[in-house]
Amino acid sequence: MTTTVIETSVDSSRALHSVARKTKIVGSALVGPALILVVAINVLPAFYGFYLSLRQVFFFADEGYVGLQNYVELFRDPFAWQAVGRSLVFTFGSLAIAVPLALVSAMGIRRLGNWGSILLTVLLVPWAMSPIVVALLWKWILVPSPGGLVGAIFAAFGVPPQDLLTDPLLAMPTLILIGVWRNFAFAAIILTGGLGQIPRDLYKAAAVDGLGAWEAFRKITLPLLAPSLLIVISMLTISYFNEVQTIIGLTGGGPIRQTTTLGYLLYHTGFVELDQGRGNAIAIVMFMINMLLIALYIKILGKQPGAAA
């Protein structure tokens, strides 16, 4: 009697075990193809890039191992450091305009209700466009002639036409503004969502306590919106740091390298000059900076209730 009981329990546990193993195999088989493609396209090239960055590669011809020479030359090149500086100016300049603008828009959108969601849609149209097409479009808008759109606006104020994109001082700010035009509304989506999470009662209570609008913003909105703001800032940082297409289309890194960011330097070295060993060294440096930013980003995202992996 006892033996049978033990036998069945062993049987069923064995059956359970094999079921568990089977589901594990099925699960892995379902995830496998996606995992392979993602690793092949997004991860593998990074390792290959590191390998190539230790070699002299020029015009698709591998001329052998050179150790860290590409990196040493890169770190000794004043133009590379200038490009790092230009990247910082572009990234933080864009952030400084995009984040407050997105915040103000998100607050307006919340207040407007249905009209607000229409406004959000309108503001997102430039974001749905191709960056290089945006570059072509703005090149025409900025054409230095009274027949151009900006030229006509300048003329209305008595200012002669300016070639903003070839002016060493104005090219970078112009690029930043166009970048912000293209994608600040994306940040407004997330901030609008974040504002929606703040209980309205808090504002009522604040009004009862006699808090002004500014104080309510500072003491309720900002602290409670902090998680969304952090997400937005980290996403935009990655996006602006890697921006290259509008730079290719609008200034080609000029005038006199004023808009040559690290991303543009990588494009120019690797794809135009075809100095691929050195280009890969830049790519690895950029990849490392990105990994750092992404690690921060995942950490921030991991703290989000409901959004954690």
Next chain:
Amino acid sequence: MKTGTRIWLVLGCLLAALVALGPIVWAFSTSLKPTNRIFQVPPELIPSVSTLEHYARLISEGVHWAFFNSGLYAVMAVAVALTLGTLAGYALARYPIPGKQLVLVLFVGAMAVPGFAVLLPTQLLFVDMGLYNTYVALPLLYAGHILPFAVWVTRSHFSTIPRELEQAAQIDGYSRLEAVWKVVLPGAKPALLAAATFGFLHSWNDYVTATTMVDTPSLRTLPVALIFFQGFHGRDWGALMAGVIIATIPPVVMFLLFRKYLIGGFADGSVKG
């Protein structure tokens, strides 16, 4: 709300809408003007004489083939990414998988890594593997770029659907596959549409991958063809703005049709801007 605040709010919105859409309206207006009126002073917003010559010129230069390529690549990439992404998203929500946490971090990380950072080694890898300058190069790369997002949104969606729904269907005599196909998948429509829209926009709008991964004119995408057109014909603004308009219509229409799902997908997920 006080009337004063309200007026400022409305004015601010109008200004924002003008800044967002004005440039696009201006491009459309330019694309309809005869060449000799394009630089007219003062500029006309609504052309007094309009023409479709610039659009015809793009066609005579074969730019419509590039339009076709862009569409084909985007559709192929979305099809691959959605199929593989849904399978993986479902499995990650329902099955025990060895190293699941690591797999998830990998997908989230890959979602955030911009393709551009690894574009140069990818080009050299594709040259070595004979994939450079082929019809599959771009769909494959775009599929890889959008797949992490597809996995992310489908997984978060499947996690919200109660397991009991499938179990009930299975009790009713459906197989697990049928239960998923008939019960779970239709409910996942918002997640699938968000991923499809995002994927289409990413693929259609790309320039830098397309210009570095294919070389033959017959394989070119629309953005690449427009930049080449600019290189050959200098500043033929009428034709270039016609190109801007045809390149902008598909993604903007997609965005407008499915914005609800896309915005929803971004609001609870995360993706690069």
